[in-house]
Amino acid sequence: MTATETLSLGAIEDLAFRALVKAGTSPQNARPLAVATAMTEADGVASHGLAYIPIYAQHVVCGKVDGTAIPILSQPRPAVICADAATGFAHAAIDQGFEQLIPLARDMGIALLAVNNSYNCGVLGVHTRRLAEAGLLGLGFTNAPASIAPSGGATPVVGTNPISIAAPATGTGEHDSAALLIDQSASTIAKSEVMKYAREGRSVPEGWVLDEAGQPTTDPAAGLKGSMVPSGGYKGVGIALLVELLAAAMTGANLGTQASPFSGTAGGPPRTGQVFIAIDPQVSSAGGYADKLRCLVESIHAQEGARLPGDGRNTHRQRAGERGVEVNAALLETVRSLS
Amino acid sequence: MTATETLSLGAIEDLAFRALVKAGTSPQNARPLAVATAMTEADGVASHGLAYIPIYAQHVVCGKVDGTAIPILSQPRPAVICADAATGFAHAAIDQGFEQLIPLARDMGIALLAVNNSYNCGVLGVHTRRLAEAGLLGLGFTNAPASIAPSGGATPVVGTNPISIAAPATGTGEHDSAALLIDQSASTIAKSEVMKYAREGRSVPEGWVLDEAGQPTTDPAAGLKGSMVPSGGYKGVGIALLVELLAAAMTGANLGTQASPFSGTAGGPPRTGQVFIAIDPQVSSAGGYADKLRCLVESIHAQEGARLPGDGRNTHRQRAGERGVEVNAALLETVRSLS
Numbered sequence: 212m213t214a215t216e217t218l219s220l221g222a223i224e225d226l227a228f229r230a231l232v233k234a235g236t237s238p239q240n241a242r243p244l245a246v247a248t249a250m251t252e253a254d255g256v257a258s259h260g261l262a263y264i265p266i267y268a269q270h271v272v273c274g275k276v277d278g279t280a281i282p283i284l285s286q287p288r289p290a291v292i293c294a295d296a297a298t299g300f301a302h303a304a305i306d307q308g309f310e311q312l313i314p315l316a317r318d319m320g321i322a323l324l325a326v327n328n329s330y331n332c333g334v335l336g337v338h339t340r341r342l343a344e345a346g347l348l349g350l351g352f353t354n355a356p357a358s359i360a361p362s363g364g365a366t367p368v369v370g371t372n373p374i375s376i377a378a379p380a381t382g383t384g385e386h387d388s389a390a391l392l393i394d395q396s397a398s399t400i401a402k403s404e405v406m407k408y409a410r411e412g413r414s415v416p417e418g419w420v421l422d423e424a425g426q427p428t429t430d431p432a433a434g435l436k437g438s439m440v441p442s443g444g445y446k447g448v449g450i451a452l453l454v455e456l457l458a459a460a461m462t463g464a465n466l467g468t469q470a471s472p473f474s475g476t477a478g479g480p481p482r483t484g485q486v487f488i489a490i491d492p493q494v495s496s497a498g499g500y501a502d503k504l505r506c507l508v509e510s511i512h513a514q515e516g517a518r519l520p521g522d523g524r525n526t527h528r529q530r531a532g533e534r535g536v537e538v539n540a541a542l543l544e545t546v547r548s549l550s
Numbered sequence: 551m552t553a554t555e556t557l558s559l560g561a562i563e564d565l566a567f568r569a570l571v572k573a574g575t576s577p578q579n580a581r582p583l584a585v586a587t588a589m590t591e592a593d594g595v596a597s598h599g600l601a602y603i604p605i606y607a608q609h610v611v612c613g614k615v616d617g618t619a620i621p622i623l624s625q626p627r628p629a630v631i632c633a634d635a636a637t638g639f640a641h642a643a644i645d646q647g648f649e650q651l652i653p654l655a656r657d658m659g660i661a662l663l664a665v666n667n668s669y670n671c672g673v674l675g676v677h678t679r680r681l682a683e684a685g686l687l688g689l690g691f692t693n694a695p696a697s698i699a700p701s702g703g704a705t706p707v708v709g710t711n712p713i714s715i716a717a718p719a720t721g722t723g724e725h726d727s728a729a730l731l732i733d734q735s736a737s738t739i740a741k742s743e744v745m746k747y748a749r750e751g752r753s754v755p756e757g758w759v760l761d762e763a764g765q766p767t768t769d770p771a772a773g774l775k776g777s778m779v780p781s782g783g784y785k786g787v788g789i790a791l792l793v794e795l796l797a798a799a800m801t802g803a804n805l806g807t808q809a810s811p812f813s814g815t816a817g818g819p820p821r822t823g824q825v826f827i828a829i830d831p832q833v834s835s836a837g838g839y840a841d842k843l844r845c846l847v848e849s850i851h852a853q854e855g856a857r858l859p860g861d862g863r864n865t866h867r868q869r870a871g872e873r874g875v876e877v878n879a880a881l882l883e884t885v886r887s888l889s
Contacts, residue, residue, distance in 0.1 A: 288659025290629045293834040320627025321662045321827070325834035348800060364856030368849040376792045378799070391795065393788040443782030449732040449859055450789070452846075453715045456730065460717070460842040461687060463835035468849050488660070488827065495632040495664035496802035503799040507791075510707040510807050517703030520788055 214540035220531060223538070224249040227264050229550035234268035236278035236300070243302040250337050252536045255527030258403050259334045261538060264546050266474070267300075273476040276300055276330050282307050290319045293462075294326045298480035301332035301353075305485065309338075313345045316489035326485040327464040331355070331473045335375040336394030336524070342489050343377035343389035350488040351375040354458040356481065357467035358402055360438040362445040365425030367438045370467040370483075371396040372454035377521075381501045382492035390504055392521030397451035398439040405431050405439070406474070458484040553879035559870060562877070563588040566603050568889035573607035575617035575639070582641040589676050591875045594866030597742050598673045600877060603885050605813070606639075612815040615639055615669050621646050629658045632801075633665045637819035640671035640692075644824065648677075652684045655828035665824040666803040670694070670812045674714040675733030675863070681828045682716035682728035689827040690714040690733075693797040695820065696806035697741055699777040701784040704764030706777045709806040709822075710735040711793035716860075720840045721831035729843055731860030736790035737778040744770050744778070745813070797823040 218226070228245035232238060244267065252260035271278035280299025284307055286292055292311045296304035308324040316322040332338065335351045342349025355370025373396040380390040400419045408415045409431035417427060420434025428434055441447025459466045464484025471478025492500040511519045557565070567584035571577060583606065591599035610617035619638025623646055625631055631650045635643035647663040655661040671677065674690045681688025694709025712735040719729040739758045747754045748770035756766060759773025767773055780786025798805045803823025810817025831839040850858045 287833050288830065289657070290661070291659030291830075291833050318628070319658065320630030321660060322629070323660045323829065327834065348795065361850045361853065361856040361858065364850065364853035366849075366853055368846070374792070376795060378795050391791065393792055395785045395788050399782070442785045443738070445857070445859075446734045446781045447785075449734050452730065452859065453713070453732055455846060456687065456715060456717050456843070457829075460839055460846060461829065461831045461833075461835060463838045463842070466842060466846055466849075468845070490662065490796075490800065491627065491630075492800045494626050494630050494800075495666065496800060499802045500799055503802070503805060504795070506807070507707070507794060507799060507805055510705075510805075511700045511703065514700065514703035514705055517700040518784070519700065520784075520791065 215537040216540050216543055217535045217537050219535045220249045220253055223252050223261060223536065226546055226550055227261065230264050230268055230546055231271070231278070233550055234271040234278065236271050240278060240280065240300050240303045243306040244300050247302050247333055247337050251334050252538070253528045253531035254334065254337065254524040256334050256524070261546055262542055263333065265549060268549050269476060275471070275476060275478070275480055277480070284308065284311065286311070290315065290322045292322065292324045294324065296326055296329035298328050298482065299330070301326060301329040301485060304329060305332065305338055305487070308487070309341060312487065312489050313342070313347065316347050317491055320494045321488065321490045324487040325462040327462040328480070328482050329464060329484055330481060331483070332485050334394065335373045336377065336392050338487065339375040339377035339394070340389045340392055342487065343379040343392070344387055346379050346382050346384045346387040348379065348382070348490040348492045349377045350490075351485065352454045352458045353485040354455050354464065354467055354470075354483050356470045356472050358439045359398060359441050359448060359451050360421070360425060362448055365421070365423065365438065368468055369397070369448070369451040369455045371398040371402050371439055372451040372458070372467070373397070374450060374454055378504060379492065380504070383501075389521060389525070390508060391519060392524060397441055397447045397454065399442050399447070400439075402439060405434055409435060457486045462486060554876040555879050555882055556874045556876050558874045559588045559592055562591050562600060562875065565885055565889055566600060569603050569607055569885055570610070570617070572889055573610040573617065575610050579617060579619065579639050579642045582645040583639050586641050586672055586676050590673050591877070592867045592870035593673065593676065593863040595673050595863070600885055601881055602672065604888060607888050608815060614810070614815060614817070614819055616819070623647065623650065625650070629654065629661045631661065631663045633663065635665055635668040637667050637821060638669070640665060640668040640824060643668060644671065644677055644826070647826070648680060651826065651828050652681070652686065655686050656830055659833045660827065660829045663826040664801040666801040667819070667821050668803060668823055669820060670822070671824050673733065674712045675716065675731050677826065678714040678716035678733070679728045679731055681826065682718040682731070683726055685718050685721050685723045685726040687718065687721070687829040687831045688716045689829075690824065691793045691797045692824040693794050693803065693806055693809075693822050695809045695811050697778045698737060698780050698787060698790050699760070699764060701787055704760070704762065704777065707807055708736070708787070708790040708794045710737040710741055710778055711790040711797070711806070712736070713789060713793055717843060718831065719843070722840075728860060728864070729847060730858060731863060736780055736786045736793065738781050738786070739778075741778060744773055748774060796825040801825060
């Protein structure tokens with residue numbers, strides 16, 4: 212059994228904040244990332260919570276991310292906000308962008324936030340959930356270093372590029388909640404899982420990765436040199452390309468083929484991008500949005516054993532708010548040594 | 551060998567137009583549908599071209615679609631256009647909506663068209679391509695009668711709900727072209743393919759459909775009573791739900807569980823929905839959009855055997871413009887008898 216310690220969400224945020232600041236991150240950049248780290252642990256996505264703090268700290272030190280960057284915001288058109296993350300953390304740029312995006316989407320009916328010169332934004336659904344909590348339908352897209360090959364090819368051209376949508380329960384304003392949250396990568400499995408198998412010296416199941424020649428393999432090291440299997444074949448490639456068009460070609464961020472890796476210390480800032488689209492869900496439904504959503508959710512909950520995307524994270528989050536989160540003791544020791 | 555006859559795109563449009571009008575469609579509703587029929591044949595998607603004209607004509611006669619409907623347009627917010635298709639053909643509502651959406655997206659940077667009380671919109675990519683040809687990144691979403699079950703369940707709750715994006719080559723204005731076109735359903739295979747196998751009395755390959763108990767089957771009839779397999783498992787369900795949130799819950803259209811079938815004559819109008827989001831791709835890339843897109847396209851074309859989504863349709867379309875389209879002679883006889 213792995214030794215764990217239970218921490219409150221406040222304690223997780225505080226610990227993450229101190230480690231980030233000690234590594235050289237400015238307090239205004241460390242705060243949104245520390246908040247997101249606590250929310251990610253609350254959602255039960257431990258792989259992207261405190262476990263990432265040592266990597267973030269290392270990347271501030273080696274210059275893969277500028278811990279003291281100041282995002283530059285602009286509004287080039289009435290319904291579009293741009294945030295140049297200036298090679299800093301994505302979270303500060305997204306946070307400041309959302310302050311403008313949310314009221315703008317309410318006014319305009321739809322608005323877009325384009326983030327470029329950015330970095331790994333962590334769990335995409337942590338961000339779209341905030342739009343839903345503000346009563347908006349929140350769509351999110353983020354690109355990543357290339358690891359998926361095109362159909363018929365073997366060389367990666369796009370990342371595992373996730374897509375997310377968070378749907379507010381009522382869509383009526385400030386204090387809403389995410390009734391349905393979808394957050395999924397374009398690959399069969401997350402790349403971080405393959406890296407975990409490689410570290411542990413285990414074979415991966417068939418259907419996760421391909422080698423450099425595009426052939427199936429169960430060797431995680433060969434897969435990491437080769438490519439990730441797209442979810443549903445060419446349709447997974449299609450989703451990854453859709454994300455690449457929005458999060459990179461449209462924002463001006465680096466394409467997956469141009470970006471430096473998210474892992475390791477080499478290559479300087481990845482300069483990847485994010486796009487968020489916020490929509491007022493009441494705008495064309497004549498007030499029927501909440502009823503339609505409830506009907507959709509009930510059609511799934513009515514089936515024994517059926518799963519609604521986001522239910523797992525919602526259950527985790529509620530329990531985490533009440534009882535805190537169990538954190539791996541060895542990881543906790545590492546993060547505490549950094550703080 | 552199947553007997554065919556070669557028709558020009560103009561002749562296909564004209565034939566479709568006359569058959570639709572003779573069935574009781576108003577000329578202003580028949581024209582955009584006839585144009586889309588010719589464009590669908592040009593793209594090489596014969597299953598959704600002239601082959602649908604007898605079904606459309608039948609649906610006008612039985613009242614599943616109102617051939618003389620007049621779409622009602624409104625602009626509830628500065629960046630949102632709504633089109634109530636009034637149980638008429640989707641194409642007329644989309645056409646009139648695009649007349650407002652395209653200039654609005656150029657002004658606002660992003661704009662949304664929500665269509666409700668609508669009908670099967672045919673090939674989604676035929677519509678998003680038009681946004682790309684106007685220099686805009688075009689996203690499209692349309693829902694359909696329920697045929698995909700949630701993960702862990704066996705009763706369908708969402709349709710095969712396709713998603714599409716069309717990317718303009720330059721993004722600089724009126725006379726652009728679609729350099730990349732993605733148009734894919736949330737299921738492993740289109741439902742129309744399963745219906746074709748059922749008509750022909752053939753077994754379908756494993757992995758296409760599930761029976762009413764949610765178990766794999768190769769019997770197309772059992773599959774049509776059961777459900778379609780989502781592409782990539784729960785991720786296909788996720789895409790279908792994303793589309794349902796936008797095209798139905800947000801527009802006020804019928805959910806997949808509420809909609810009458812697209813096939814057959816029973817149940818009255820399906821009242822499904824479509825959403826289109828148009829984005830000026832230059833707005834945040836500091837003019838770099840066209841270069842990024844070219845680099846992405848070249849990374850795929852540089853690999854022998856690799857396929858870029860949309861290349862097939864573009865090649866077909868060019869050839870169709872020059873040499874016309876081969877149409878099945880028996881189908882042609884049927885459509886001619888209706889015109």
